[in-house]
Amino acid sequence: MASTYRRRFGDRKEGRLLRSLPAFNKFIPFIMPQRNDRYVHFEDAMEISAVDRRLRALRVEGYKGIGMLHFFIACHIRAISMLPGLNRFVVGRRIYARDNIEIVMTVKRELSIDATETTIKVVFEPTDTIFDVYRKLNEKIEEIKTNDDTNGTEDFAETVSHFPRFLLRAAIGLLRVMDYFGWIPQSLLDVSPFHGSMIITDLGSLRLGPVYHHIYNFGTLPIFLAFGPKRHAYELDRSGNMVDRKYVDVKAVVDEGIVDGHYYAQYFQAFQYMFLHPEILEAPPSKVVEDIF
Secondary structure, eight states, X not given: OTTTOOOOTTOBTTEEEOOSSOHHHHHHHHHSOSHHHHEEEEEEXXXXXXXXXXXXXXXXXXXTTOOHHHHHHHHHHHHHHXXXXXXXXEEXXXXXXXXXXXXXXXXXXXXXXXXXXXXXXXXXXXXXOHHHHHHHHHHHHHHHHHOXXXXXXXXXXXXXXXXXHHHHHHHHHHHHHHHHHTOSOHHHHHHOTTSXXXXXXXXXXXXXXXXXXXOOSSSOOOEEEEEEEEEEEEEEOTTSOEEEEEEEEEEEEEETTXXXXXXXXXXXXXXXXXXXXXXXXXXXXXXXXXXXX
């Protein structure tokens, strides 16, 4: 992006203003100013028979612990390489194209009720493969689990939580104003769990089904994706024979302000194709589509 685009007035630290959008698209953030005004629910069942076989083979090859979380994130990254509008965000009643891909998720330092949890943000490129996702995500998770110190998100929350209520409310109000105008420092954006391309939760690791989780009015996150555990379903194939197929249920809450329903339909269709052909995520995309200007 840096080599093809010169930043202009109106751009933000984390993205560039989309100036050639149709007038109706520019109008939507004024009609529906809050992200929860614009959210849409989506659910589907992804057949993972091919994915499950491929992931088991990769674990045998030495990719210990590679699983559905890595695959979902790799799918989202590959979808953005083809459909860059998915990496937009709405803030200050304007629509921007994000400069990089930032995935946010919550991590417990260990699987126990009393264990502390924190949020992590991992930065990816549209050319990343599932192996890049595996490496980057595991490095960040391992860093969190082996480090007893708090991270930047927790440090900020710990500091402001000691404010008197009226000061805390004023501080949050100031942050909202700063976010509206793009004045939040980069150091805060780097640790904020409310700013990113997507937030994802693996409820299958807790043996729970997926939920519709709200997307936050504060910040820039346009997509919240949750998926549940693997399940079996006995179905008839085209020849009328009973077959055992594996599925993962997925639920997503998405911001209709960044793209329309048809665009999201292509997004989820791309997911379905990649679940049937998981090997395509093992090589970089042949082409990366750039968003409009």
